[in-house]
Amino acid sequence: MAETTHAHAEHDDHDHKPHGWRRWVFATNHKDIGTMYLVFSCIMFFTGGLFAMTIRAELFKPGLQIVDAGVFNSLTTMHGLVMIFGAIMPAWVGLANWMIPIQIGAPDMALPRLNNLSFWILPFAFVLLLSSWLVPGSAPAGGWTMYPPLTLQLGASFPMLIFAIHMMGISSILGAINVVVTIMNLRAPGMTLMRMPLFVWTWLITAFLLIAVMPVLAGAVTMMLTDHFFGTSFFNAAGGGDPVMFQHIFWFFGHPEVYIMILPGFGVISEIIPAFSRKPLFGYEAMVYATASIAFLSFIVWAHHMFTVGLPLSALLFFMFATMLIAVPTGVKVFNWTATMWRGSLSFEPPMLFSLAFLFLFTIGGFSGLMLALVPADFQYQDTYFVVAHFHYVLVSGSAFAIMAAVYYWLPKWVGRMYDMRLATWHFWLSAIFFNVLFFPQHFLGLAGMPRRIPDYAVQFADWNMVSSIGGFVFGLSQLLFPYIIWKCVRSGKRVEGTRAWEGARGLEWELPSPAPYHSWTTPPTEAMIARGAEH
Amino acid sequence: MASNAHAPDSQHYYVPHGSPWPIVAAIALFTLMWGAVAYLDNWGGAWVFLPGPLLLLFMFGGWFHTVIGENQLGIYNTQVDRSFRMGMLWFIFSEVMFFGAFFGALFYARVLAVPWLGGAGARGLTNLILWPKYEAAWPTNGPGHVGGDSFQAMSAYGIAAINTLILLTSGLTVTIAHHALRAGNRGRLKLFLALTFVLGFCFVALQGHEYYDAYTKLNLRLTTGIYGSTFFMLTGFHGLHVTIGAIMLLVVWLRVLRGHFTPRQHFAFEAVSWYWHFVDVVWLGLFVFVYWL
Numbered sequence: 001m002a003e004t005t006h007a008h009a010e011h012d013d014h015d016h017k018p019h020g021w022r023r024w025v026f027a028t029n030h031k032d033i034g035t036m037y038l039v040f041s042c043i044m045f046f047t048g049g050l051f052a053m054t055i056r057a058e059l060f061k062p063g064l065q066i067v068d069a070g071v072f073n074s075l076t077t078m079h080g081l082v083m084i085f086g087a088i089m090p091a092w093v094g095l096a097n098w099m100i101p102i103q104i105g106a107p108d109m110a111l112p113r114l115n116n117l118s119f120w121i122l123p124f125a126f127v128l129l130l131s132s133w134l135v136p137g138s139a140p141a142g143g144w145t146m147y148p149p150l151t152l153q154l155g156a157s158f159p160m161l162i163f164a165i166h167m168m169g170i171s172s173i174l175g176a177i178n179v180v181v182t183i184m185n186l187r188a189p190g191m192t193l194m195r196m197p198l199f200v201w202t203w204l205i206t207a208f209l210l211i212a213v214m215p216v217l218a219g220a221v222t223m224m225l226t227d228h229f230f231g232t233s234f235f236n237a238a239g240g241g242d243p244v245m246f247q248h249i250f251w252f253f254g255h256p257e258v259y260i261m262i263l264p265g266f267g268v269i270s271e272i273i274p275a276f277s278r279k280p281l282f283g284y285e286a287m288v289y290a291t292a293s294i295a296f297l298s299f300i301v302w303a304h305h306m307f308t309v310g311l312p313l314s315a316l317l318f319f320m321f322a323t324m325l326i327a328v329p330t331g332v333k334v335f336n337w338t339a340t341m342w343r344g345s346l347s348f349e350p351p352m353l354f355s356l357a358f359l360f361l362f363t364i365g366g367f368s369g370l371m372l373a374l375v376p377a378d379f380q381y382q383d384t385y386f387v388v389a390h391f392h393y394v395l396v397s398g399s400a401f402a403i404m405a406a407v408y409y410w411l412p413k414w415v416g417r418m419y420d421m422r423l424a425t426w427h428f429w430l431s432a433i434f435f436n437v438l439f440f441p442q443h444f445l446g447l448a449g450m451p452r453r454i455p456d457y458a459v460q461f462a463d464w465n466m467v468s469s470i471g472g473f474v475f476g477l478s479q480l481l482f483p484y485i486i487w488k489c490v491r492s493g494k495r496v497e498g499t500r501a502w503e504g505a506r507g508l509e510w511e512l513p514s515p516a517p518y519h520s521w522t523t524p525p526t527e528a529m530i531a532r533g534a535e536h
Numbered sequence: 537m538a539s540n541a542h543a544p545d546s547q548h549y550y551v552p553h554g555s556p557w558p559i560v561a562a563i564a565l566f567t568l569m570w571g572a573v574a575y576l577d578n579w580g581g582a583w584v585f586l587p588g589p590l591l592l593l594f595m596f597g598g599w600f601h602t603v604i605g606e607n608q609l610g611i612y613n614t615q616v617d618r619s620f621r622m623g624m625l626w627f628i629f630s631e632v633m634f635f636g637a638f639f640g641a642l643f644y645a646r647v648l649a650v651p652w653l654g655g656a657g658a659r660g661l662t663n664l665i666l667w668p669k670y671e672a673a674w675p676t677n678g679p680g681h682v683g684g685d686s687f688q689a690m691s692a693y694g695i696a697a698i699n700t701l702i703l704l705t706s707g708l709t710v711t712i713a714h715h716a717l718r719a720g721n722r723g724r725l726k727l728f729l730a731l732t733f734v735l736g737f738c739f740v741a742l743q744g745h746e747y748y749d750a751y752t753k754l755n756l757r758l759t760t761g762i763y764g765s766t767f768f769m770l771t772g773f774h775g776l777h778v779t780i781g782a783i784m785l786l787v788v789w790l791r792v793l794r795g796h797f798t799p800r801q802h803f804a805f806e807a808v809s810w811y812w813h814f815v816d817v818v819w820l821g822l823f824v825f826v827y828w829l
Contacts, residue, residue: 185618
C-alpha cells in the first residue's frame with residue numbers, strides 16, 4: 001500500500017518544479033507564493049516610502065515649496081493606504097505562507113489555488129489604486145480613514161478607491177481563510193495546538209480577526225459608494241443617517257486591523273528572542289492567552305479613535321477603560337520577552353537587534369497609546385502630530401521592524417545562504433537611530449499643538465520639523481540597504497551548513513535542510529522533531 | 537487497485553497541481569472593478585461594465601468544472617474534504633460579518649442617530665438649531681425628507697410573511713434532501729432538492745414584486761432617506777445571496793441528476809445547504825428588525 005502511494009506521488013504533476021512564468025502565474029507552491037507576497041510588499045514599501053519622503057520634503061520648512069496642498073493630501077492618504085494594505089499586511093501574509101506550513105509540518109497551504117488567487121488580486125488592486133493619481137481630481141485625498149463627507153467629495157478617484165479596497169479585502173479574507181484552515185487541518189500528527197510555535201498561534205488569531213473585520217470594511221465602503229452614486233442616506237444627517245456612523249463602522253474594522261498588523265510581529269519576536277537568548281520562551285501559555293485577550297479586546301475599543309466627535313459620556317468612559325485594559329495582556333508579553341532574556345546567553349545578530357529595538361520602541365508606542373486612551377488628554381492630542389508619532393512607533397518600529405527581524409531570521413533558511421551580517425548591522429543601527437530622529441520629535445510637535453495632515457505650519461514648529469525630515473531622509477535612504485542585502489545574499493551569500501542557521505533556533509523549520517526543499521514535509525515530521533521544537 | 541492509489545488516507549498529502557483559473561479569476565475581478573469604475577465615472581456607456589461579469593461567469597464555470605472533474609476522479613482524500621468544509625464555514629462567517637455591518641448601520645440609525653436628530657440626550661442643540669420641527673420616529677427619511685415628503689413603510693404581513701414561510705420551508709426541504717442523500721434515496725433527494733431551489737426562485741420573484749410595489753405604490757425607494765437605504769441595501773444584498781444560493785442549489789441538483797455524490801462524500805451538497813441555512817437565518821433577522829419591529 002505504501003509502495004502504491006509512493007509510486008503515485010512520483011508521477012504526479014506537482015512533484016517537479018515548474019519553470020518560467022508559469023511557475024509564478026499558476027503558482028500553487030506556498031514558498032513561491034510567499035516569495036511573491038514578500039517581493040510585492042517590498043515594492044509597495046518603497047512606493048509608500050516615496051510618498052513619505054515627499055511629505056517630509058514638503059514639511060522640511062514652513063511654506064509650500066514642493067507640492068500644492070491638494071497633492072499633499074493625496075500623498076498622506078496614499079502613503080497610509082499603500083503602507084497598510086500594500087506593505088505591512090502582504091508582508092505578513094508572505095511570511096505566513098513561507099513559514100506556517102513548514103512550522104506545523106504540513107506539505108503546503110490547505111487551499112493552494114485559493115492562495116494563488118489571494119496573491120494575484122493584490123497587484124491588480126494596487127494598479128487600480130495607484131492609477132488614481134492620473135485621473136481628474138488626482139488620487140484620494142480625504143485621509144486613509146475615508147471619512148465622509150470629505151471623501152464623498154472626491155473626484156473620479158472615488159470609485160477607484162472603493163473598488164481597490166474591495167479587492168484588497170477579498171484578497172485578505174481568502175488569504176486568512178487559507179491560514180486558519182491550514183493551521184486547523186494540516187498540522188502534523190503530534191503537533192498539538194499548545195506545541196505550535198508562537199508565530200503560528202499569533203497568525204491563527206490574526207486570521208480570525210481578518211475574517212471577522214475585513215467584511216465590515218467592505219460594508220462600510222459599500223455604503224459610501226451607494227451614498228455617493230445611488231442616493232442612499234447612510235452618512236447624511238438630512239436623511240436620518242449620520243456621518244459619525246461611518247466612523248463607528250470603520251473603526252470596528254480599524255481597531256482589529258491595527259492588531260492584524262502587530263500580532264504576527266509578536267509571534268516573530270517570540271521566536272527570535274528565545275533563539276538568541278538560548279533559552280525557551282518564558283511563559284508560552286501566557287503568551288497564547290495574552291494574544292487571544294488582545295484580539296478579544298480589539299473588538300470593544302474602537303471608539304477611542306473618535307473621542308472628540310461628541311460621544312455620550314458613558315461611551316467615552318467605557319471605551320477609555322476598555323482601551324486601558326489592553327495594557328494588561330500587552331504588559332504580560334513585554335514582561336515575558338524580558339524574562340526570556342533574563343540570565344540567557346545573549347548574542348546580538350541582526351534579527352535579535354531588530355527584536356530588541358522592537359521591544360523598546362514598540363513599548364514607547366504602547367505608552368503613548370495609553371496617554372491617548374485617556375479621554376481628557378486625548379481631547380488635546382486628537383489630530384496632532386502626537387498621534388502620528390504614536391502610530392509610527394507601533395507600526396514602523398513595531399510591525400516593520402518585526403518584519404525585518406523575521407526576514408533576517410529566516411532568510412538563511414529560505415535561500416540556504418547567509419547574508420552580509422556587517423551590512424545588516426549597519427542597516428539596523430541606521431534604521432533604529434534615524435527612526436527616532438524622524439519620529440521622536442513629532443511627540444514634541446504634537447504636544448505643542450501642530451495638527452497632522454497639513455502641508456504648511458506655523459514657524460514655531462520649524463526646528464523640530466527640520467530635524468524630523470532629516471531623520472526621515474536618512475531612515476528612508478538606509479532602507480535601500482535592505483533589498484540590497486537580500487539580493488546579495490541570494491546571489492553570493494556564504495552557504496549555510498546543516499539545518500540550523502542559528503545555534504539557538506528551535507522549531508520544525510530548523511529540522512529541514514537549508515535551503516528548504518521546494519516541497520517540504522511531504523511525509524510528516526517525527527515526534528522527536530516536533531518535541532525538539534516545542535521545548536517550553 | 538487503481539482506486540487505492542487515490543484512496544482517502546492520512547499517509548498521502550494531496551497538493552493540487554498549478555491551475556490557470558486563479559489568475560483568470562484575478563483578471564476577471566480586476567475587469568469587473570475597472571468596469572464599475574469606468575461606468576460610475578462616466579468614461580463610457582453602460583457596456584463598459586459588461587466584460588467583467590462575463591469573464592467572471594467564464595471563470596466560475598471553468599474553475600468549478602476542473603474541481604468537479606478532479607473530485608469525480610476521486611483524487612481528493614478526506615483531509616482535502618475537511619479543508620473544503622472548513623474553508624466554506626469560514627467563508628460563511630465572513631458573509632455574516634458583512635451583513636453585520638449593515639445590521640449595525642440599521643441599529644445605529646434607529647437607536648442613536650434618529651433619536652439624536654430629534655433632540656434626545658445631549659444632542660438637543662442639533663435639533664434646536666438645525667431641524668427644530670423634526671420629531672424622531674421610525675420609519676423616517678430624516679429631517680430633510682430625503683427622497684420625497686411622504687412614503688409608506690413596507691408591511692411585515694404581506695409578501696414578507698409569505699417569503700418567510702417560503703424560506704423556512706426551503707430550509708426544511710433541503711434538510712430532507714440531505715437525509716435522503718445520506719440514506720441513498722436518490723428519488724427523494726432529486727425531488728426535495730428541486731423543491732428547494734424552486735422555492736428559492738419563488739422567493740426572489742416575490743421580492744421583485746415587493747420592490748415593484750414599493751417603487752410604484754408606496755413611494756419607497758433606495759433614496760428614501762435612512763429607511764429606504766437600510767431597507768433596500770439589507771433586503772437587496774440578502775436577495776442577491778438567495779439568488780446565488782438558488783443557482784448553486786440548481787447546479788448541485790444537475791450534478792445529482794448526473795449521478796454525482798455518494799452517501800459519504802458530498803461536500804458540494806453540504807456547502808450549499810450550509811449556505812442556504814445561512815441565507816435563511818439572515819432573513820429571520822431581516823424579517824424581525826427590518827419588517828416587523
